[in-house]
Amino acid sequence: MDVSIRPSVLRGKLSVPASKSCAHRSIICAALADGVSHLSGVTMSKDIEATIGAMTALGAKFTVDGGDITVIGSGSRKAEKCVIDCNESGSTLRFIIPIAAALGSDTEFRGRGRLPQRPIDIFIRELGKNGVAFDYQNTMPFNVSGGLKSGIFEIEGDVSSQFITGLLFALPLLEGDSEIVLTSHLESRPYVDITIDTLRRFGVSAEETDRGFRIKGGQSYAPHDERIEGDYSQAAFFCVANALGSQVELGNLNENSVQGDKKILEIIRDMCYNGSIGHYRADCSDIPDLVPILAVLGAFGSGDSVIYNAKRLRIKESDRLQTTAAMLNALGGNVEITDDGLIIHPTGAMHGGTVDSFGDHRIVMAAAIAATRIDGEVVITGAEAAEKSYPAFFDDYNMLGGKANVIILE
Template sequence: MQLVVRGTTTHLEGELDIPVSKYHAHRALVLASLAPGRSVITGVSTTRQVEWTVGTLRALGTKITVVGNTYVVEGGPYKATDVVDHGSKGAEGLLNMGSSGTTLYFMVGLASLADQPMTLTGMKYFRRRPIKALLDSLKQMGVQLDADEDRPPVHVQPVRPRGGEVSIAGTLSQWISGLLLVAPFAENDTVIHVTGGTLNEQPYVDLTIRMMRLWGLTVEHDDDWLTFRIPGNQTATPHDYVIPADIGSAAFGIAAAAIHPSNVLFRGLSTFKTSETDHPESEFLDLASEMGVPFSLDEETGYVRIVNPGGRLKAIDIDCQPIPDLLPILATMATFAEGTSSFRNVGHIRLKESDRVSAMLQLNNLGGTADQTQDELHVTGAAGPLTGAPLSSFNDHRVLMSLAIAATRAAGPTTLTYPRAYRISYPTFLEAMTSIGLDLDMGDPKNLESAENVDFERDDLTEDAAMQQALSSCRASTPIRWC
């Protein structure tokens, strides 16, 4: 099966319910698990990423009960139980990260606080993810661990970290957040030095620190965000918390409404201004406004509405260093803008679930114009109509959803591999997009004329072969330097 997207020529109409932020959900659940006592977290996330975090914490002895739209979390010391949840098996010392990088990066250090050895693993392709920088820094902090070729599975011993001086590259914010979350429980104070003179994705680290403080933990940082100081021997305190709407999920509906004539209401989203939103991806709202998305506040509901008569968006020049996860959907929007959009500082975005920079070059297969250097992506608005084509999602939820939205403006069908990848972060994506008039469904590409010569079904090709076939197709049609 693949995701089949057919071009949409009708007016988009309806309402989208925006899910809660997975970024806040991960952090709130982890912090609540560390705080002896009860925390009530309002806003339940159904993303697979967060479900893997919940399963991991339950296996470590944290009692998490879903009551209506809340998590009731009974935190305290990590004591392995016989709970089996989403592949995590506490009694066997097995913690399943699935394909959630956030869960891995947050929990690999915290696993040292358990009462028995723990092994952190995940899906097959996930175990190819190199995390040497994080593992080396955790070792500097005194975490006792080992991993073959510095990749999952990671084996962690139940030895409390000692703290001390720690250095790490500022490549990924989740690495920094993983160190920050375990540092308060070290025997001594910890000082984290970010090397290389740059911290990528700073808004995500800021979110981690602000939420740690809500649970009573002390973290200080220098003005340049390159040095962090965390006292040791701290105790977290319970806190009740309300999770805000997820801008990252809303972005796909916003993009769809921006490139089609539309009248769409976004329930749960009460502002279209970055300054009024507590979310690490809130800059998307200002960027979308700059590109010409016609936002307004619905007088009756108080939620954001887009009424778009049609027309081209405006090209944009963006520094992607603080907002890496927005690159795929912004690249899609740029395909329907006047002029060339430039996305700078994209090197670290190659280290996500896939090389998202290269993956979005598949816009060329649809008839768009995109090219890359090592640290930049350039997308020129399509001069003519797009045409459906076989594409690969690389099992990356952001790539899948972004290319799917682009394909709704193409004539004829487009097929995308790993069609259920969206469930990792936006489980209702398919239902949501079809509810406003887009034509997407699960289908067999063998029945589609445009896919006669290319079949990426997992039964016929390995994961690597499917990805390589998509890359080869894009290389052949795109005169660019591949990095």
């Protein structure tokens, strides 16, 4: 699907979609509980559907009614042999591998897009030391078998916090105590904070230590009812739109949220003053998902902006440093790629053009926000990628006065 966008000012009220990060975690915890949980306010997307499908394969039962989900958890009962399709969701893949192993399931994992190329070496090494066998040929599908045993798991903290979250879900289910030892600085710490906070609400604890985390075995997840809070990573697109001149009132956001992407509010506050947009220097080690929309903000600033500590973005849905630069450069920007980030040089000459989404939902949405301030038509190819995390993005965009239209090919 290709979309044509004309410049506009977005105005109105928007209830921000539920946090995908929070929804993944609550769905998993509810599925591992022995009883019934009710989750409300969930925004369905391909990634969330993948996690529901994964936990269904492992024995939980789900009833989905719009944004309301009733979960009949399977507890820690041994799972049968199953097939799990992660679609393009890295969160689903890395969260579920250790859970399936802890439940003793012989599992085939499938995926598409760039997911088969995203690394799982850490799990192959560390789970392999603790009873798990991988039949893995550097792609998908692959098989995981054997039962995960408690022990010490040495995990790099600067590759992906998803490996740590997956273990935090799985290790409480084992008989013995375990420890996660971080062998390098923990990046994306807020995502681990979300995990620990969610575990707590579902009756499971993890103790932080000087080296990482200590997890007691023999714990049980308890059923829990909750509403999923709004997603600051999705709100960030409209926060930047406001900084560029739009007037969108955002609702469904938790001011006390532990979501790291809430940092967007601070960056904009420090960068924008007296009606002008300055520049920033942003350490994105904890907020990698903000990079595309931060780059858009920097492109309209009054001086060079710098994004650093973002090397891990090269293994996202796209090489997100490369594709973010390509997006803005196609629209008249000047973005320089560094070893671990971007330097955005404002040109004052942004113009229409064609942007390749590279199948990346965040590139699509960032380009659409840039289009609100660009003279001329912006065409986004492969715009259906937004459905991965925010299926209603263009509906909401147009509801707020945006001018996005699907191009019909004759």
